[in-house]
Structures are given as C-alpha cells and as structure tokens.
Amino acid sequence: MRIATFNVENLFLRARVLNLENWTDGRAILDAHAELTNLLEQPVYGAEEKTRIILLLDRLGLLHADEGPYVLLRRNRGGLIRRNKEGMVEIVAGGRDDWIGWVELVREPINEVAIENTARVIADVNADILCVVEAESRTALREFSEMMLPRVQSQPYDNIMLIDGNDTRGIDVGLMTRAGYDIGLMRSHVGAGGRNHEVFSRDCPEYAVHTPRGEQIWCLLNHFKSKGYGRPAESDARRRAQAKLVASYYRRLRSEGKEHIVVMGDLNDTPGSAPLAPLLEETDLKEISTHPAFSTGEFSGKGTFGLGNDSQKLDHLLLSPGLFARVTGGGIFRMGAWPGSRERRWTVYPELEKPIQAASDHHALWVDID
Numbered sequence: 001m002r003i004a005t006f007n008v009e010n011l012f013l014r015a016r017v018l019n020l021e022n023w024t025d026g027r028a029i030l031d032a033h034a035e036l037t038n039l040l041e042q043p044v045y046g047a048e049e050k051t052r053i054i055l056l057l058d059r060l061g062l063l064h065a066d067e068g069p070y071v072l073l074r075r076n077r078g079g080l081i082r083r084n085k086e087g088m089v090e091i092v093a094g095g096r097d098d099w100i101g102w103v104e105l106v107r108e109p110i111n112e113v114a115i116e117n118t119a120r121v122i123a124d125v126n127a128d129i130l131c132v133v134e135a136e137s138r139t140a141l142r143e144f145s146e147m148m149l150p151r152v153q154s155q156p157y158d159n160i161m162l163i164d165g166n167d168t169r170g171i172d173v174g175l176m177t178r179a180g181y182d183i184g185l186m187r188s189h190v191g192a193g194g195r196n197h198e199v200f201s202r203d204c205p206e207y208a209v210h211t212p213r214g215e216q217i218w219c220l221l222n223h224f225k226s227k228g229y230g231r232p233a234e235s236d237a238r239r240r241a242q243a244k245l246v247a248s249y250y251r252r253l254r255s256e257g258k259e260h261i262v263v264m265g266d267l268n269d270t271p272g273s274a275p276l277a278p279l280l281e282e283t284d285l286k287e288i289s290t291h292p293a294f295s296t297g298e299f300s301g302k303g304t305f306g307l308g309n310d311s312q313k314l315d316h317l318l319l320s321p322g323l324f325a326r327v328t329g330g331g332i333f334r335m336g337a338w339p340g341s342r343e344r345r346w347t348v349y350p351e352l353e354k355p356i357q358a359a360s361d362h363h364a365l366w367v368d369i370d
Helices: 023-040 047-059 112-125 138-148 232-255
Strands: 002-007 013-015 071-078 081-083 089-091 099-105 107-109 129-135 159-162 172-177 182-187 206-210 216-223 261-266 315-319 327-333 364-369
Touching (some): 023 047, 047 089, 112 138, 112 364, 129 138, 129 216, 138 159, 138 172, 159 182, 172 216, 216 232, 315 364
Antiparallel strands (some): 013 107, 071 099, 081 089, 129 172, 182 206, 206 216, 261 315
16 A cells, blocks of 8 residues: 655646746745735724725735736625825725625646656556645545546546635645545644634644555644745644644544554645654654655655755655554655756656756655565
C-alpha cells in the first residue's frame, strides 16, 4: 500500500497574485487583502477605520473601481463606498451591519503544461491513499482526476472527498483513494476554536480508510498556517496551536485503540521547529524521512519545497508506531518540480522547460506500507 501527500497549489484556477514571479509583490497584496477583510468585519467603522479602509482599497487598486488587477470588491446589498465624478471617495457604511459584501482574490487559469505535469506527478507516484493540498473543491478534484489523469495514461481515482475549509482562496485539503480503499467515517474540525477564532487555516479533516484486507488507516490531513505573510510571531503561534490540536486528535485515536494513523500534508515548517514540537516531539509519531528505507532521490536534501534544501522541508508524513513498523520504503518525488536554472539538481519531465510549467513548488512525499 502506498500513501502520499502532494501540495498541488491549485488544479485549474489559482489566485492571480500567487502567480507573480516576485513573491515580495504578492505578499504585500495578500497582507493588504487580509487586513482589509478583517477591518470590514468590524461592527463599527470609526474615522480611523474608514481612513485605513480607503488606504487599503487604494493599495489593492479598488479605490475607483470594484475590480482591481488582483482583488474584487463584491457589494451585494447596502453601500460601503461612494465615488463621485470628481474622484472623491467616501466610506458611507457605519459598520458591518450596513452592507453585504466582501473582497475576494481574482483567479486565473493555471498554465496548461503545469496542469498536465501535476497529473504526471500524481500518476507516477500512484498512491493508493493520496492527500491533496490546495485543491479548489471536491468537484474540481474529481474533474481533474477524470479529465487529466487519462491524458497521462493513468486511471482516475475511485474515491474522492474534500470538506470545505476556512480559507476563502479555495485552497483546501482533499483525499483521493484507489479501488478497494474505501472512505468510511469522516470528521471535520473546521470550527475548532469557535466562530471568528478558527484555529485551522483550512481544516484538519479526519478520515477512516478501509483497506482491501479489512484494516483501517486513520488519516489526518493538514495544511498549516503559512510563513509567507503575516507577522512571523503570530504565524508561529498559529502553527503551534494547530499542531497541539492535531496532536490531541492523534492521542484520542490512540486511546480508542486505533493503531494505524497517519498525519500528513503541508505543515509549513521544518523538523525541529518550535511550532511543530507538539507533533514531532510530544507524541510517538514518526516522520517518514527518519526511516532507514527513505530515499531523497538524485538530490541529497530532504526538502520538499523549492530547491529541496533541508531548510525547505515543509511537507510531512507522520506515522504511528504501528504503521512505521510496516514501512518498506519511502521518498521524495521531484520530477514535476523546477530543478534550478544553473545546475539542475534532479531529472524532470521533458515537458518541464521553465518554472511556470512546474507541477508545483512542492515535491510529492510517499511511503510504502506492508
């Protein structure tokens, strides 16, 4: 049985700002979008809040139109902003109850070759149980499986599930399994922490997968808070809170007598980091990269992002002792990731000729279980 995790960075559509070549530019836009979203949820817009809202609208290209290059202002009912012919702009809403609407990121299609390379990675890894990170929706995941996998001479997945999470950008975690690996009990933790204080950036869905031989594999899928934007201290605290909750779910499963458990996905931090300590140091979960049978392939780094350096290990497969004892192999699949421009670090698909054609900035991570 093969289990794998792969951050596909969206399948068909992706926020335009995330496709910018310069990440610094994209980060500034995402920061402004996040701050404006929080401001617009305030019950009262005072003079200070209104001034800040106008500044952020201007920064996002929304001051004089509802559609900017990277962000849309949706106004369904009521009024937030008044623009006159002289170019003057005024916030007319007194607070959240005065209007219905939101700001959302503009999406655009992903490069077609990149989509095919994503399919090639999934086909070549050929996992029986696959965690897909940053999928738009269950229907997008199903359509991708049915449309793109046959184009690369692979069979579509038989079982597909995705529970909508907390991220408005459409980057959720989904599960795909082959025939015989049926998805049973499902439990969402999307509301952990309470309304407006959700701990999980997306969700930590819990699935029981039934194997052809009648055993159960309990899967906890994750995509932790990114380091990409926001204050580092706050991001670290958020990831640590997420790790603590996932650790508590793992302990509950163990206390219920479950022996075969895997925590997998993009945890957005490295082994040895303080935010991941509740999972990696305070439980008996084992990271697959520590197994003697684990291989990094052509490049010696254990990183699963970017150029694959050890400091870029963001994706994880954490196994309970019962599963870790059954490991026969594991590794990093890099053929869909850009190998660097100067000295190529690993072999890639012939169709991958420039960075925009990469399947993802992340590399797939897999483990074989007897």
